[in-house]
Amino acid sequence: MTQSDKHILLMDGPDSKGLIYHVTGVLFRHNLNIIHNDEYVSPSGQFFMRTEFEAGVAPDTFDKAALLHELQTTLPDSANSGKISFRLNPKRKKAIVVMVTKEHHCLGELLIRYAFDELDADILAVVSNYNVLQPLVSKFGIPFHYISHEGKTREEHEAAILRTMAIYEPEYVVLAKYMRVLTPEFVRHFPNRIVNIHHSFLPAFIGANPYRQAYERGVKIIGATAHFVNNDLDEGPIIAQNVKEVDHRHTAADMATEGKDVEKIVLSQALKLVFNDRVFISGNRAIVL
CATH class of the missing domain: 3.30.70.260 (ACT domain)
Incomplete structure (x- = not known):
């Protein structure tokens, strides 16, 4: 069968x-x-x-x-x-486009899983507002689209991305450390079909520099959250989360290093659930079966 x-x-x-x-x-x-x-x-x-x-x-x-x-x-x-x-x-692989900025750890995890047929998806392309990760993506034979945001309004930049998306018609968009806030107009094109990895155990430490926030608060665990993107920053339905213990010896940089391992695993776990049609959206909650 x-x-x-x-x-x-x-x-x-x-x-x-x-x-x-x-x-x-x-x-x-x-x-x-x-x-x-x-x-x-x-x-x-x-x-x-x-x-x-x-x-x-x-x-x-x-x-x-x-x-x-x-x-x-x-x-x-x-x-x-x-x-x-x-x-x-x-029951088949989903067609996806991955969006990134400069960090490689989540993208690298997805590319390796894709190369070894462990992702339950076909990565049609990678889109970035920087060209830093193009050499990495080229090793896997996947189209890379560098669409700079410099000199453009947010709306102009997203319009250029959407034109590229239209070439591939992805079922899902994966934000593998894409570090720009998407406008409601962009999100509207992919309702409950954009998955983001946030470097914090939401709802704590929303927004930028969560590891610095965590360090200053003296937390004893750090975590990562994969969620669907909606029009409220980092408040979309949560798909998967995980944590790792830290202590007073960890600097903010140490926490960020430790957190990267959690982020890439949580994102992969969440995508496995989404791509296997195990996630229902109920209000602002994700029901996972």
């Missing part, structure tokens, strides 16, 4: 009796085999389910539109069908 034979069904809406039975029954009637299922009901009564299934010996013969139609129109009487949504995605 190849990856292309597998699909992921995502369902969310108000919880009600019989939803799991309904979905599994419809898949059974379509001769589809469930290989993994996760579900969660929030305290507010919102139901989330991720169902991974395989299409059997003839993966191209089942009617995806008919499957979705039956799922939606034959819901139990107790369900609020108008508020329940279904999404059906093939």
Whole structure:
């Protein structure tokens, strides 16, 4: 069974009796085999389910539109069908563009994972406002686009980036230490499809120089946060986090060095979840199944 034979069904809406039975029954009637299922009901009564299934010996013969139609129109009487949504995605690699500035550690981690087929994504291009990382990217045979911000307004610079993005039409944009704040207009083009790594255990130390802030505060742990980007600085839905212990012997520079290891691992973990369709957005929270 190849990856292309597998699909992921995502369902969310108000919880009600019989939803799991309904979905599994419809898949059974379509001769589809469930290989993994996760579900969660929030305290507010919102139901989330991720169902991974395989299409059997003839993966191209089942009617995806008919499957979705039956799922939606034959819901139990107790369900609020108008508020329940279904999404059906093939299990495949996602197409992404990575944005960077000057720091190499997160980009390098992604490039190596990509080279060894561990990323669950195809890196179509790397875009940067500096050309510092072009030699690194060229070693992996990936297009590098140097789009300087100098002499441009933020809007002009982002318009130039968007023109490049239009060439590749990425499903996701990954900010691997891209150190410029994106405008709402840019974010609007990729709703819940921009993933950022922030060098702090959010919500602590938002914005610039978090390791200096952490040092001055005398923290005993440092961390990193991967989150979706919205119009509020560093306040988008959190996908993954991790921490590392430090003490009074660590300078701000020491913390930054230690933090880089956390950042690249957290970003990779978050992308694995996103690219495998394990993340639901509920308000400003990310539900991970």
